[in-house]
Amino acid sequence: MSFNIARNGKKRVVIIGGGFGGLRLAQDLKKANFQIVLIDKNNYHQFPPLIYQIATAGLNPSSISFPYRKLFEDREDYYFRMTELRAVYQDENYIQTSIGKIDYDYLVIASGTKTNFYGNKNIEEFAMPMKTVSEAMGLRNSLLTHFERSVTCASGVEKQESLNVVIVGGGPSGVEIAGAIAEMRRYVLPKDYPDMNTSIMNITLVQGDNRLLPGMSQQSSAKALEFLKKMNVQIRLNTLVTDYKDNKVYMNDGTSIETRNLIWVGGVDCEPIVGIHDTQMGRGKRILVDGTNLVKDSKNIYAIGDIALMENVDEAFPKGHPQMAQPAIQQGALLAKNLKAIEQGKPTKEFKYKDLGCMATIGKNKAVAEIFGIKFGGFFAWILWMGVHLMSILGVRNKFFVFMDWVWSYFTYDRSNRMILKSFISHGMREIERHHLDNHWGDLKPNPKELEEMKDEE
Numbered sequence: 087m088s089f090n091i092a093r094n095g096k097k098r099v100v101i102i103g104g105g106f107g108g109l110r111l112a113q114d115l116k117k118a119n120f121q122i123v124l125i126d127k128n129n130y131h132q133f134p135p136l137i138y139q140i141a142t143a144g145l146n147p148s149s150i151s152f153p154y155r156k157l158f159e160d161r162e163d164y165y166f167r168m169t170e171l172r173a174v175y176q177d178e179n180y181i182q183t184s185i186g187k188i189d190y191d192y193l194v195i196a197s198g199t200k201t202n203f204y205g206n207k208n209i210e211e212f213a214m215p216m217k218t219v220s221e222a223m224g225l226r227n228s229l230l231t232h233f234e235r236s237v238t239c240a241s242g243v244e245k246q247e248s249l250n251v252v253i254v255g256g257g258p259s260g261v262e263i264a265g266a267i268a269e270m271r272r273y274v275l276p277k278d279y280p281d282m283n284t285s286i287m288n289i290t291l292v293q294g295d296n297r298l299l300p301g302m303s304q305q306s307s308a309k310a311l312e313f314l315k316k317m318n319v320q321i322r323l324n325t326l327v328t329d330y331k332d333n334k335v336y337m338n339d340g341t342s343i344e345t346r347n348l349i350w351v352g353g354v355d356c357e358p359i360v361g362i363h364d365t366q367m368g369r370g371k372r373i374l375v376d377g378t379n380l381v382k383d384s385k386n387i388y389a390i391g392d393i394a395l396m397e398n399v400d401e402a403f404p405k406g407h408p409q410m411a412q413p414a415i416q417q418g419a420l421l422a423k424n425l426k427a428i429e430q431g432k433p434t435k436e437f438k439y440k441d442l443g444c445m446a447t448i449g450k451n452k453a454v455a456e457i458f459g460i461k462f463g464g465f466f467a468w469i470l471w472m473g474v475h476l477m478s479i480l481g482v483r484n485k486f487f488v489f490m491d492w493v494w495s496y497f498t499y500d501r502s503n504r505m506i507l508k509s510f511i512s513h514g515m516r517e518i519e520r521h522h523l524d525n526h527w528g529d530l531k532p533n534p535k536e537l538e539e540m541k542d543e544e
């Protein structure tokens with residue numbers, strides 16, 4: 087296997103990851119004189135802020151995903167390859183992926199973060215993360231399967247375990263999924279399962295910090311807490327989950343909760359990349375960059391978005407920027423301008439983050455927002471939250487379907503995507519996946535240390 091992309095005289099920009107940062111960069115380079123190669127392990131761009139609505143059957147996965155090939159269909163010299171980055175060879179200017187190697191003139195790493203299980207193997211194996219569309223589908227299947235099981239099982243203990251939900255992490259994702267499941271308990275489950283005793287279903291949100299939404303103001307944290315309490319979600323602040331075994335979640339205060347539904351949105355970190363040296367990485371294994379997102383000690387490798395750590399450049403953010411959509415998008419946009427400037431021999435500009443604010447929604451008519459320093463909550467924040475997200479989703483068709491699903495559930499209190507879809511992997515797909523693994527290194531000869539690291543990764 088190989089990339090099969092011929093050089094054509096233009097400089098080649100290889101972008102790893104088509105999330106918010108990578109995609110914005112690729113889109114903004116459309117009129118520049120580059121050959122663009124985007125690689126991603128999925129063949130579609132996803133919209134993480136609405137992933138929790140897939141997990142709770144509010145939206146269809148295709149409404150918040152967009153295939154890269156569709157995005158690039160009319161573009162000359164744009165190539166997409168579905169593959170995973172394996173290693174970067176900085177001195178030789180090429181990367182190794184699961185389909186072979188490709189050389190670059192400029193490399194941009196925009197591969198984001200992964201769920202952090204803080205080294206707890208039981209939690210990693212048995213809890214349900216919610217970082218990707220696929221994981222949200224897995225979470226939806228699992229929740230619905232347990233609800234089905236709760237009405238057929240004979241044991242009272244199993245019934246309680248199947249209905250209880252524990253969410254770990256009180257950031258926006260935790261708050262949003264807790265609110266959505268509470269609404270399901272109130273409006274959907276009694277209709278779907280007339281024989282289910284929803285009054286015994288407990289939803290618990292566990293947060294290590296002393297408040298919810300620690301990235302927002304005290305006022306928004308308090309409002310979110312008030313909303314969730316009204317929705318009968320139990321909140322455990324200043325509490326850490328230490329283990330999960332035999333369908334029980336253990337906390338550091340000595341208590342435990344029985345559940346088969348442990349949702350883990352407790353934090354993220356970055357996957358170290360073979361070939362990016364320890365001296366090039368900072369807090370949370372993020373890659374250290376200068377004000378133009380150039381990786382420390384490199385000449386032509388850039389990192390943008392969640393994986394990049396730009397310290398002591400932007401006055402308002404000396405410890406680096408928040409791992410949110412806007413910094414990634416704005417860094418992608420500026421890097422596109424800077425790469426064009428470099429090619430034209432013009433000066434580059436340093437990144438300055440324009441903070442547009444943040445929001446979180448807890449349920450129907452219930453959200454908190456902080457826009458340009460103005461803090462508000464309730465119905466108007468919720469309307470604003472919907473408007474902003476609707477505008478940000480890629481594709482007119484996707485906007486339309488999300489809007490229709492929202493209108494439908496607003497008036498009917500219903501969530502229409504409650505199917506348990508079991509995945510099917512064909513023999514052919516299995517063969518290709520096996521082949522990808524066999525061909526990690528193509529015709530490269532990695533050094534023994536890198537090979538050991540690769541084996542550990544697998």
Ligand SMILES: Cc1cc2nc3c(=O)[nH]c(=O)nc-3n(C[C@H](O)[C@H](O)[C@H](O)COP(=O)(O)OP(=O)(O)OC[C@H]3O[C@@H](n4cnc5c(N)ncnc54)[C@H](O)[C@@H]3O)c2cc1C
Nearest residue numbers: 103105106107127135170171197198391392409410411414
């Ligand atoms: C559930 C959830 C809800 C969120 N809600 C909000 C919100 O409401 N507002 C907000 O501002 N932010 C939100 N965020 C954070 C926001 O999504 C991220 O900050 C943003 O996506 C970062 O953009 P990025 O381009 O750096 O990385 P990502 O958007 O994460 O993109 C990374 C891309 O790289 C690909 N990739 C990863 N590893 C490899 C590899 N080895 N090889 C090839 N491809 C690879 C991935 O498939 C992905 O497409 C949320 C995140 C999550 C998970």
